[in-house]
Amino acid sequence: MTTHSESRERITSELCLLAGKIILQSGGETHRVEDTMIRIAAASGFPDSQSYVTPTGIIFAIGGANPVTRFVRISDRSTDLSKVTLANDVSRRLSLGELSAAEALARLREIEAARVVYPAWLQIVAAAFVSGCFLIMFKGGWNDFVPAMLAGGAGFALLLALHRFVPVRFFAEFLSAAVIGGLSILFVRIGFGHELDLIMIGSVMPLVPGLLITNAVRDLMAGHLVSGLSKGAEALLTASAIGAGIAVMLSAWS
Structure with missing residues (x-):
C-alpha cells in the first residue's frame, strides 16, 4: 500500500x-x-x-x-x-x-x-525579413535587400519542410543552404542582385545555430563539460552542413 x-x-x-x-x-x-x-x-x-x-x-x-x-x-x-x-x-x-x-x-x-510555436508562414516571413536586415547590417546595399529576403525565406521554408520528412537534420540544413546558395547566384547572374557574398551571408543567418553555440559556451563556463562539448560539436556539424551547401553551389556555378 x-x-x-x-x-x-x-x-x-x-x-x-x-x-x-x-x-x-x-x-x-x-x-x-x-x-x-x-x-x-x-x-x-x-x-x-x-x-x-x-x-x-x-x-x-x-x-x-x-x-x-x-x-x-x-x-x-x-x-x-x-x-x-x-x-x-x-x-x-x-x-x-x-x-x-x-x-x-x-x-x-x-x-x-501545448503548441505555442508560431505558425510556419510567420516563421518564414520573419526569416525572410531577418535575412534582408542582416544584409544591411553587413553593409550591403538596399538594392540587395529583396534578393536576400527571397533567398533566406526560400531556404528556411525548405528547412521547415524537410524537418518533417528527413530524420537527419544536418542533411536538411545542407539542402537548405544549397538552395540559398543557388538562388543567390541566380539572382546575381540575372542582374536582380549585386553583391553575391553579402546576399549569401545574410540569407543563411536564420539557419545558423546561434542559441546552440550560446548554450554550449554557457554550459562550459558553468562546468558542464559533457553537455558543453556535445552541444559545441552539434553546432559545429550544423555550421559545417551550411558551409558545405554553399560551397557545393559555388563550385557547381563557377
Missing part, C-alpha cells in the same frame, strides 16, 4: 523530471535544467535531491527515506523559449507557495502538450 510520503516523493519526482524535460527540449541550458529541478525538489520538501543532465537524457534522484532514481530520455530538441519561460514561471510560483505540487504538475502537463 502506497504511503503518503511515497506518494509525495512520486509526485515531486515526476514534477521535477517533467519541468527539466520541457526546458531541455525547448532549448534551455543544462545548468538551468538542473537548477530548476533542484529548486522544485527543495520547495517540495526534498533539499538533498540530485540531478545529472545531458543533451540526450536526465537522471534525477530524489532524497528521502527510500531514495528513488529515475531517468528520462530526450530524443527531440528544438528552440521554444516561450515554454522555457512558462516552465520557469511554474517553478517560481511553486517555490513561493502559490501552487501546490499537484497543481504545478497539471500546469506543466498543459505546457508540454
Whole structure:
C-alpha cells in the first residue's frame, strides 16, 4: 500500500523530471535544467535531491527515506523559449507557495502538450525579413535587400519542410543552404542582385545555430563539460552542413 510520503516523493519526482524535460527540449541550458529541478525538489520538501543532465537524457534522484532514481530520455530538441519561460514561471510560483505540487504538475502537463510555436508562414516571413536586415547590417546595399529576403525565406521554408520528412537534420540544413546558395547566384547572374557574398551571408543567418553555440559556451563556463562539448560539436556539424551547401553551389556555378 502506497504511503503518503511515497506518494509525495512520486509526485515531486515526476514534477521535477517533467519541468527539466520541457526546458531541455525547448532549448534551455543544462545548468538551468538542473537548477530548476533542484529548486522544485527543495520547495517540495526534498533539499538533498540530485540531478545529472545531458543533451540526450536526465537522471534525477530524489532524497528521502527510500531514495528513488529515475531517468528520462530526450530524443527531440528544438528552440521554444516561450515554454522555457512558462516552465520557469511554474517553478517560481511553486517555490513561493502559490501552487501546490499537484497543481504545478497539471500546469506543466498543459505546457508540454501545448503548441505555442508560431505558425510556419510567420516563421518564414520573419526569416525572410531577418535575412534582408542582416544584409544591411553587413553593409550591403538596399538594392540587395529583396534578393536576400527571397533567398533566406526560400531556404528556411525548405528547412521547415524537410524537418518533417528527413530524420537527419544536418542533411536538411545542407539542402537548405544549397538552395540559398543557388538562388543567390541566380539572382546575381540575372542582374536582380549585386553583391553575391553579402546576399549569401545574410540569407543563411536564420539557419545558423546561434542559441546552440550560446548554450554550449554557457554550459562550459558553468562546468558542464559533457553537455558543453556535445552541444559545441552539434553546432559545429550544423555550421559545417551550411558551409558545405554553399560551397557545393559555388563550385557547381563557377
